[in-house]
Amino acid sequence: MPSLLSLTDVHTFIGQFHILEGVSFDVPAGSIVALLGRNGAGKTTTLKTILGLTPPRQGRVVFDGQQIQGRRSFDIAAMGIGFVPEHRAIFRDLSVLENLRIAERRPGDFARKEELIFGLFPDLKRLIKLSGANLSGGQQQMLAVARALVPDNRLLLIDEPSEGLAPVIIEQLIAAIRQLSAQTTVVLVEQNFLVASQLAETYVIIEEGRSIHHGLMADLAKDRNMIQRYLGAA
Amino acid sequence: MLDSLRKNRTRIITLSVLAVLFFTAIQGMETRDWAITVLRGLSVGAITFLVASGLSLIFGLMDVLNLAHGELFMIGAYVGWTVYVRPDTFVDLLPPVLLLAAGLLLEPVWDALLAGWAPSRTVARGWPWAAVATGVALLAVTFARWPVAIWNPDLFAESPGSYALALDQGRLAIPPAAVFQGLSPALAMASTLLGGALFGLALAGLQRWRRGAPAGRLPWRRRLLVVLLTIVAVLVWSQNNLLTAYLFLMPSTGRFFLAMGVATVVGFILGGLIEMTLIRPLYDRPIYQIMLTLGLSFIGIEVVRTIWGRPEFTMPKAAFFNGTGPGCPATSLSDLLTFNCSTILLFDGRIRTYNEVFIILVGLIVLVAIWLLLQRTRLGMIIRAGVQDGEMVEALGINVRRVFTLVFALGVALAALGGVLAAPSIGLATEMGTRLLLLALIALAIGGLTSFPGAAAGAVLVGLLQQFIIKYGQIGINLPFLAEPFKPSPPLVPASTVLLMVIILLVLPHGLFGRKE
Numbered sequence: 001m002p003s004l005l006s007l008t009d010v011h012t013f014i015g016q017f018h019i020l021e022g023v024s025f026d027v028p029a030g031s032i033v034a035l036l037g038r039n040g041a042g043k044t045t046t047l048k049t050i051l052g053l054t055p056p057r058q059g060r061v062v063f064d065g066q067q068i069q070g071r072r073s074f075d076i077a078a079m080g081i082g083f084v085p086e087h088r089a090i091f092r093d094l095s096v097l098e099n100l101r102i103a104e105r106r107p108g109d110f111a112r113k114e115e116l117i118f119g120l121f122p123d124l125k126r127l128i129k130l131s132g133a134n135l136s137g138g139q140q141q142m143l144a145v146a147r148a149l150v151p152d153n154r155l156l157l158i159d160e161p162s163e164g165l166a167p168v169i170i171e172q173l174i175a176a177i178r179q180l181s182a183q184t185t186v187v188l189v190e191q192n193f194l195v196a197s198q199l200a201e202t203y204v205i206i207e208e209g210r211s212i213h214h215g216l217m218a219d220l221a222k223d224r225n226m227i228q229r230y231l232g233a234a
Numbered sequence: 235m236l237d238s239l240r241k242n243r244t245r246i247i248t249l250s251v252l253a254v255l256f257f258t259a260i261q262g263m264e265t266r267d268w269a270i271t272v273l274r275g276l277s278v279g280a281i282t283f284l285v286a287s288g289l290s291l292i293f294g295l296m297d298v299l300n301l302a303h304g305e306l307f308m309i310g311a312y313v314g315w316t317v318y319v320r321p322d323t324f325v326d327l328l329p330p331v332l333l334l335a336a337g338l339l340l341e342p343v344w345d346a347l348l349a350g351w352a353p354s355r356t357v358a359r360g361w362p363w364a365a366v367a368t369g370v371a372l373l374a375v376t377f378a379r380w381p382v383a384i385w386n387p388d389l390f391a392e393s394p395g396s397y398a399l400a401l402d403q404g405r406l407a408i409p410p411a412a413v414f415q416g417l418s419p420a421l422a423m424a425s426t427l428l429g430g431a432l433f434g435l436a437l438a439g440l441q442r443w444r445r446g447a448p449a450g451r452l453p454w455r456r457r458l459l460v461v462l463l464t465i466v467a468v469l470v471w472s473q474n475n476l477l478t479a480y481l482f483l484m485p486s487t488g489r490f491f492l493a494m495g496v497a498t499v500v501g502f503i504l505g506g507l508i509e510m511t512l513i514r515p516l517y518d519r520p521i522y523q524i525m526l527t528l529g530l531s532f533i534g535i536e537v538v539r540t541i542w543g544r545p546e547f548t549m550p551k552a553a554f555f556n557g558t559g560p561g562c563p564a565t566s567l568s569d570l571l572t573f574n575c576s577t578i579l580l581f582d583g584r585i586r587t588y589n590e591v592f593i594i595l596v597g598l599i600v601l602v603a604i605w606l607l608l609q610r611t612r613l614g615m616i617i618r619a620g621v622q623d624g625e626m627v628e629a630l631g632i633n634v635r636r637v638f639t640l641v642f643a644l645g646v647a648l649a650a651l652g653g654v655l656a657a658p659s660i661g662l663a664t665e666m667g668t669r670l671l672l673l674a675l676i677a678l679a680i681g682g683l684t685s686f687p688g689a690a691a692g693a694v695l696v697g698l699l700q701q702f703i704i705k706y707g708q709i710g711i712n713l714p715f716l717a718e719p720f721k722p723s724p725p726l727v728p729a730s731t732v733l734l735m736v737i738i739l740l741v742l743p744h745g746l747f748g749r750k751e
Contacts, residue, residue, distance in 0.1 A: 051629055077631035089626040091619040102615050103630050151631065 004029040004155055004185045005050065007211075010059035010069075012042075012049045019045045020056070021209035027155070032177075032186040034200035034217065036193070036231055042209040043189040044086055047157045050187075051083055052076045064154070078105060082148030086159040086189075088140045092133040096124060099132055099143055103150040110150050117146045120176040138169035145176065156180070159189045174198055193231055197221045205230050248741055252695070259702050262711060266583035271705045272698065273580075273590040277659075278673075279697030280597025284652030286674040286681075286689040287604060288645025294621040294684030296638050297520065298513055301527040303649050304671025305534030306501060308664060310650025311657040312538055314497035315549045318489055319398050321481035322408070324496065326382040329471040330426050334373075335503070336463035337430015342453045343460075344438040362439030369432035376425045379417040401486075402550035408482045419471065427464065437510075490552035494654050501650025502643045509642035514635070531671075535664045546663040551576070555588035555658075589659045596655055600648065601690055608686060617641060621684055672728075676735045682748025691746055696731045703730045 003026040012020040020042050027033045035043045048054040050061055052073040061069040068076050077083065082103075091099050100110050100117070118125045121142040127135065135143060141161060148156050158177070162170045170192075177186065177199055190196035196203070196217075203220050205213040207230060220226060239246065260268045289303050317324045353361070414422060470477065481489060508530070516523045550556070559573030563584050569575060570587065577584040578591065585591070608614035616637055620627045628634045653667075660666065673696055681692025703722050710719030722730075738746065 053625055053629060072633075073625075073628040074631050074633045077629055083626075083629040085626065085629070089623050091622055091626075093618045093622060094615060098615050102612075102619055102627070102632075105631055147630075 002029055003027055004064060005187070006060075006062045007046075007050070008060040008062075010046075010049055010056045010061060012045055012054050012056045014045070014054055019054075019209055020049060023049075023059075023206065023209070023211045025204040025211050025214055027185060027187055028202075029154075029185055030181070031202060032181050032188060032200045034196040034203045035187065035189045035206055036196060036203050037206040038231065039191070041206045043206050044159055045209075046206065047083070047159055047187065047189060050076075050157060051081060080152060080154040082151070082153035082156045082184075084141075084144045084148050084156065084158040084161065086163070088137075088144040090132040090135065090140045090143055092131065094132050095128070096130055096132065096135070096143060097128045100147055100150055103147045105151040109152075113150050117149055120149075120179060121146055121172075138165050138172075141165060141169070141173065142176075145173070145180075149180070154184055156184055156186045158186060160191060161188070162190065162192045162195045170195060193227060244742055245746065248738065248746065256698070259706075263705070263709065266581040267705060267709070269581050270583050270585055270590070271701050273585055273594065275698035275701035276597075276694060277590050277593045277697070278700055279694035280593050281652050281656045282670065282673050282677050282696055283597055283690055283693035284600060284655070285649050285670055286677045286693050287600070287686065288648040289674055290678055290681075290684060290686060290689040291617070291641050292645045293678075295617055295624070295641050296513075296517065298517075298523050298642075299527070300642075300645070301524065301671070302508075302530035302534060303527075303645070303674070304667030304669075305531040305538075306504065306646045306667070307649040307653040307656075307670055308662075308667035309504070309534060309538060310497040310501050310653030311549075311662050311666065312542055312653075313500045313650065314493040314654025315398075315547075315657055315662055316542075317493040317496045318486075318549060318552075319401050321489065322478040323382060325470065325474055325477045325481065326380075329423065329467040330377065330380055332463050332467035332470070333423055333426040334430040334433075336460045336467070337427050337432070338434045338437070339456055339460050339463070340431050341434040341437045342456050344435045345441075346453070348438060348442065358439070358442065362436040365432045365436040365439065369429045369436065372425050372432070373429040376417070376422050376429065379415065380422060380426075381414055398547050398550060402548075408479060423468065423471070485553060486550075487552040487554035490554075494651060497654040498647045498651045502647035504650075505646025506639055506643035508646070509639045513642065514638075531667070534667075538664050542662075546661055548661045549657040551588050551658045555586075555592060586659075593655055593659065596651075600651070604648075604686065613637070613640070673731065676731050678745075679735050680738050680745055682745030685745070685747040685749070688745055688747035695734065699730055699734055700727055703727050 005027040006025070008024050010020055010023045011018070023042070023046055025033070035046060037043050045054055049056050050063075050068075052068070052071055052075075056069050059069065060067055063076070063079060063081070066079075068079070091102070094102065104110055123139065124142060124146060127139060132140070132143070145158070145161070148158075161173050161177070165173070174195060177188070180186065181199075186199075188196065188200060190199075197220070200217045203214060203217050204211050213226075213230070263271070285303060285307050289300060292298055292300050292303075481492075512526060512530070513523065516526060554574050556576045557574030558576060561569035561573045562575035563577040563579045564570040564573065564575035564587075565579045570578060575587060577586055606614075608618060616627060616632055616634075620634055620637060624634050627637075652670075656666070656670075674693070677692035677696045678689055679692070680695055681688025681690070703726055704724075707722045707724065707726070710721045713720050742748070
């Protein structure tokens with residue numbers, strides 16, 4: 001399968017700190033890839049590096065056959081990459097509708113996707129007039145995913161979707177992300193191994209800024225030893 | 235509902251206390267006095283708001299505290315004065331400015347032409363500065379010979395102040411038009427265009443080594459705009475005398491509105507240029523930004539002194555606000571419109587049409603316009619989102635930097651509009667900006683630094699407080715246990731606004747409408 005995104009020996013600095021010290025992996029088109037690893041291993045920085053929010057100092061990032069490292073974030077995003085950040089980054093001063101509208105890249109994007117979005121997250125429909133500041137954590141997470149769906153994105157970068165959410169809502173999100181993966185490719189950062197293993201087909205383990213392991217999720221799920229060693233949890 | 239009441243308890247109590255204070259202050263005066271004082275307060279508030287709103291938008295969106303904002307307000311006043319009192323200078327300056335702009339606009343064309351070129355690092359860093367140096371040299375030679383009436387030493391005998399006086403008394407003679415000496419007009423215009431183009435080339439080059447080579451696209455609309463601007467420049471130059479005469483003879487009201495428009499546009503362009511060339515490289519270094527804008531404010535004052543000279547001068551009010559007919563002071567709207575009265579009768583007192591009605595009206599229009607822009611347009615949506623989280627807006631595929639430039643330009647345009655609006659009522663002086671900047675900063679601290687309603691509320695509060703203290707300084711306050719009424723002395727006027735700020739910040743550390751970051 002051709003890869004939609006590939007990173008080759010990516011090094012990223014934040015200030016003077018060498019955060020990524022060699023990350024390489026491929027994301028086949030149409031798949032869900034989970035980035036696993038302990039807190040502070042560099043998973044979030046990897047997503048931000050792909051988007052150019054923390055540009056890499058060295059290495060190559062290729063999206064859809066084009067090198068994108070060094071381009072500006074809005075250019076990269078406009079190529080068709082959606083971002084669901086760790087703390088959701090819902091705009092407090094905007095209503096739910098405006099939070100969705102702002103993600104339009106062409107006029108009418110939202111109208112085209114309305115059915116899909118409300119199909120996945122029926123709750124959002126009745127919240128549409130509410131301001132972003134008044135949403136619960138779960139509602140914010142759904143809105144953050146929905147926002148990434150408004151334009152035609154070919155790749156979604158989702159950071160810690162299950163963090164701090166109730167189990168019922170996590171179930172709902174898993175169902176939604178699975179349904180999405182029929183149309184788009186997903187790179188998922190997830191601390192909760194149960195969630196990651198239910199969604200992803202392949203995994204990449206990042207440890208101290210390096211990608212040290214990758215393979216099929218089904219194999220990893222059987223390897224208790226490895227899970228214990230790199231993720232510190234079962 | 236109850237929940238939000240509880241959350242905003244301190245704010246509600248503070249606002250109630252302010253309201254009680256306001257009504258107490260009113261009680262101590264006759265109807266006529268307090269009505270006039272309130273209107274004067276709103277007028278000062280409107281001018282303060284025009285400066286404060288720009289400051290607040292700029293600070294909220296890009297965390298830049300623009301200390302040069304007051305000087306841009308002042309420059310707006312001087313530009314407006316020039317268009318109003320000396321339109322010949324405006325007509326003289328229009329062609330070179332248009333040509334420079336046309337040259338600068340060639341930047342994306344250069345970008346496209348340079349797309350395939352990849353010089354070594356040293357060359358890439360060096361050549362844009364070489365282009366800047368060549369451009370500056372070329373323009374220095376050209377502009378020294380460009381004829382501008384106000385720069386003509388013979389006419390300096392007539393100071394800007396006396397021109398204003400002559401205009402006010404209706405005995406202003408049209409000054410003779412300046413002509414090129416020792417330089418052919420075609421050559422001068424070509425070299426100005428070339429100078430602008432060199433700056434555009436430098437801009438394209440600098441951006442290339444900052445963020446890599448962009449994709450080469452040839453923007454046809456830009457080229458068309460460049461050609462259009464050049465044609466307009468040549469037309470204005472060739473019809474200089476006709477235009478000058480037209481502007482001098484047109485009704486002063488029309489010329490005043492033209493002055494307001496030109497000052498706003500000049501502010502917009504100046505703001506855009508400042509952001510693109512000076513502020514943009516410093517977004518990651520906040521301390522340097524503050525030093526830069528502080529430095530800019532000093533440079534602004536000196537530039538204005540160099541061009542317009544030191545003495546303070548006045549800007550006559552336009553005829554529409556300065557009439558004295560049999561129906562004046564106006565008691566009805568029809569009186570006002572028939573005789574263009576300079577004053578209006580209100581509760582047996584007189585208020586000035588320009589100061590206490592027109593300025594407030596413009597302030598209100600701007601308030602509503604910006605509010606609509608923020609709430610109803612996509613740009614406004616992006617600004618509101620960017621105030622909270624610019625990185626996320628960028629991650630959605632939106633070019634936030636372009637919005638930064640636009641907002642900075644808009645903020646400066648509002649300040650410049652404030653300047654030209656204030657000029658007829660407070661007069662022109664190079665220090666006018668510094669004073670107002672302080673007032674605007676106090677207003678922002680009171681209202682909440684990044685809140686737009688806060689900027690409006692803070693500005694109005696500061697204006698009202700000032701004017702009430704001034705009025706009570708005249709009539710005195712009857713305080714218990716004091717034989718004589720207490721009269722606040724003039725130094726208490728600025729002190730009172732600072733005191734209000736201190737009290738409000740002690741109670742509400744983020745201002746009346748501010749939010750915790």
